[in-house]
Amino acid sequence: MDEHTQDRVIIFDTTLRDGEQAPGCSMTLREKLRVASALRDLNVDVIEAGFAAASPGDFESVQAIAEEIKGPVICSLARCHPEDVARAAAAVKPAEKSRIHVFVATSEIHRNLKLQMAKEEIIRRAVESVQVAREHCDDVEFSAEDASRTEHAYLADVVQAVIEAGAGTINIPDTVGYTVPAEFAETFRYLKQNVKDINDVVLSVHCHDDLGMAVANSLAAVNAGARQVECTINGIGERAGNCSLEEMVMALKTRADFFKIGTNIDTTRLYPTSRLVSSITGMHVPRNKAIVGENAFAHEAGIHQHGMLKDASTYEIMKPEDVGLSRSNLVLGKHSGRHAFRERVAQLGFDLDDDELNRAFTEFKKLADRKKELFDGDLEAIIMNSGGTPAGPWTMDELQFSAGTGVSASATVRLSHTDGRMADETADGDGPVEAAFKALDCAAGFSMSLKNFEVRSVTVGEDAQGEVTVTVEYNDHNYRGHGISTDIVEAGALAYLEVINRISRRRNSGIDNSNSAAAKDAAVI
Numbered sequence: 265m266d267e268h269t270q271d272r273v274i275i276f277d278t279t280l281r282d283g284e285q286a287p288g289c290s291m292t293l294r295e296k297l298r299v300a301s302a303l304r305d306l307n308v309d310v311i312e313a314g315f316a317a318a319s320p321g322d323f324e325s326v327q328a329i330a331e332e333i334k335g336p337v338i339c340s341l342a343r344c345h346p347e348d349v350a351r352a353a354a355a356v357k358p359a360e361k362s363r364i365h366v367f368v369a370t371s372e373i374h375r376n377l378k379l380q381m382a383k384e385e386i387i388r389r390a391v392e393s394v395q396v397a398r399e400h401c402d403d404v405e406f407s408a409e410d411a412s413r414t415e416h417a418y419l420a421d422v423v424q425a426v427i428e429a430g431a432g433t434i435n436i437p438d439t440v441g442y443t444v445p446a447e448f449a450e451t452f453r454y455l456k457q458n459v460k461d462i463n464d465v466v467l468s469v470h471c472h473d474d475l476g477m478a479v480a481n482s483l484a485a486v487n488a489g490a491r492q493v494e495c496t497i498n499g500i501g502e503r504a505g506n507c508s509l510e511e512m513v514m515a516l517k518t519r520a521d522f523f524k525i526g527t528n529i530d531t532t533r534l535y536p537t538s539r540l541v542s543s544i545t546g547m548h549v550p551r552n553k554a555i556v557g558e559n560a561f562a563h564e565a566g567i568h569q570h571g572m573l574k575d576a577s578t579y580e581i582m583k584p585e586d587v588g589l590s591r592s593n594l595v596l597g598k599h600s601g602r603h604a605f606r607e608r609v610a611q612l613g614f615d616l617d618d619d620e621l622n623r624a625f626t627e628f629k630k631l632a633d634r635k636k637e638l639f640d641g642d643l644e645a646i647i648m649n650s651g652g653t654p655a656g657p658w659t660m661d662e663l664q665f666s667a668g669t670g671v672s673a674s675a676t677v678r679l680s681h682t683d684g685r686m687a688d689e690t691a692d693g694d695g696p697v698e699a700a701f702k703a704l705d706c707a708a709g710f711s712m713s714l715k716n717f718e719v720r721s722v723t724v725g726e727d728a729q730g731e732v733t734v735t736v737e738y739n740d741h742n743y744r745g746h747g748i749s750t751d752i753v754e755a756g757a758l759a760y761l762e763v764i765n766r767i768s769r770r771r772n773s774g775i776d777n778s779n780s781a782a783a784k785d786a787a788v789i
């Protein structure tokens with residue numbers, strides 16, 4: 265155990281593993297790399313990059329993150345099976361610092377109904393897997409899945425056995441989000457008192473939010489001796505999600521007087537990282553979400569505003585700047601130059617390379633021609649939508665549509681392909697969005713089935729931009745696309761075109777239209 269671990273809480277981010285497991289949250293390799301570099305900039309200690317044995321795609325992304333992201337420990341999850349451990353070890357091998365995280369369920373319910381294994385057999389598997397993992401890697405974590413519903417005495421036996429086998433971090437998950445703070449603190453105290461070698465390892469906590477207590481339970485565990493917290497950006501994860509990283513970190517920071525322990529997180533990166541994850545996954549952050557919601561620092565009531573004007577500390581326990589929110593509301597206009605744009609982008613916490621900045625600036629100029637006032641939210645949406653996705657092969661040169669009450673809608677699109685092809689198509693539909701999607705299907709030459717269409721206003725006002733996220737099914741796979749525009753039909757068409765481009769690129773690279781493992785990989789691409 266590293267001596268520094270006891271005077272701060274280690275932040276273990278599992279956005280790319282437990283978070284990505286949530287329905288609708290799958291990410292492409294490129295998106296995972298973007299999130300992983302944002303997590304590095306946030307200064308998380310450990311990135312759980314995936315579950316290498318789950319699929320070839322998972323293996324590839326853990327390996328790519330291990331190769332590219334320097335700084336944090338890069339970790340892969342593995343079941344207590346030798347093949348899983350070997351896959352995890354191979355995937356994290358290129359990392360500067362690597363970890364293998366093995367887990368097996370320990371509760372009576374899981375032992376009897378899921379694993380059909382006796383207590384001793386589970387301990388034997390756990391010990392063997394930790395030993396095998398240690399042959400590959402010095403840093404091994406063990407998780408007792410469903411620990412919060414496991415008998416304390418048995419849990420203590422499992423923990424002592426895996427410590428003896430070489431695990432350096434022991435994670436105690438509340439897998440089903442069942443425990444409550446006082447009870448969970450008791451579990452940690454019990455382990456502290458009853459596991460002989462407990463002080464030789466880092467005790468970790470991993471909570472789910474089924475009863476809305478993931479953060480409270482994790483804080484209770486820290487208070488009772490846990491020194492690693494497993495969490496995700498925006499609290500995304502299985503079912504109701506995981507412990508939210510931003511809430512955990514800001515609770516420890518804001519109530520340092522109570523907890524007397526902090527983290528290494530650069531809290532000014534919290535807001536941009538939250539926006540990045542929400543834009544990539546399409547999981548919008550509720551307006552009233554603590555720390556990173558739109559309203560988290562908005563004061564509406566007159567009496568509050570009055571207090572705020574006298575002294576912000578009357579109603580504000582954290583400063584918006586501390587979480588990376590520096591709203592100036594009205595920002596730039598059509599006469600703003602590249603320099604002012606670059607500065608504002610940096611103030612908003614984004615670190616763009618020259619190509620990304622140029623792409624975003626071109627989009628900004630186009631938008632400034634259509635919209636009187638540009639807000640920070642507009643800039644964020646532009647950056648999120650122009651950053652990651654490589655252009656093409658198709659570009660939409662023209663979109664026209666007509667619609668009215670009692671008449672069917674019609675849309676015409678003109679697309680150009682990087683190989684010089686042009687496609688002009690017109691289609692009818694129940695509304696202009698459906699007509700545009702049908703015309704795009706004809707232009708691209710394949711037809712997809714729309715599963716979900718979500719639209720959200722990026723800022724306020726009549727000329728606010730709409731952000732559309734579509735989920736589409738094609739060849740048994742779900743694909744997701746985003747588009748923004750002041751016109752929601754156009755935003756929808758751009759989102760749909762992004763999907764067409766994803767499919768076209770996969771077809772060109774020979775991945776799609778096949779039963780290859782990579783093609784079968786992701787739930788949402």
Ligand code: KIV
Pocket residue numbers: 282341367407408409410435437438439440470472
């Ligand atoms: O919730 C859980 O128990 C997990 C483990 C695999 C750590 O995600």
Ligand code: ZN
Pocket residue numbers: 282437439470472502
């Ligand atoms: Zn979990």
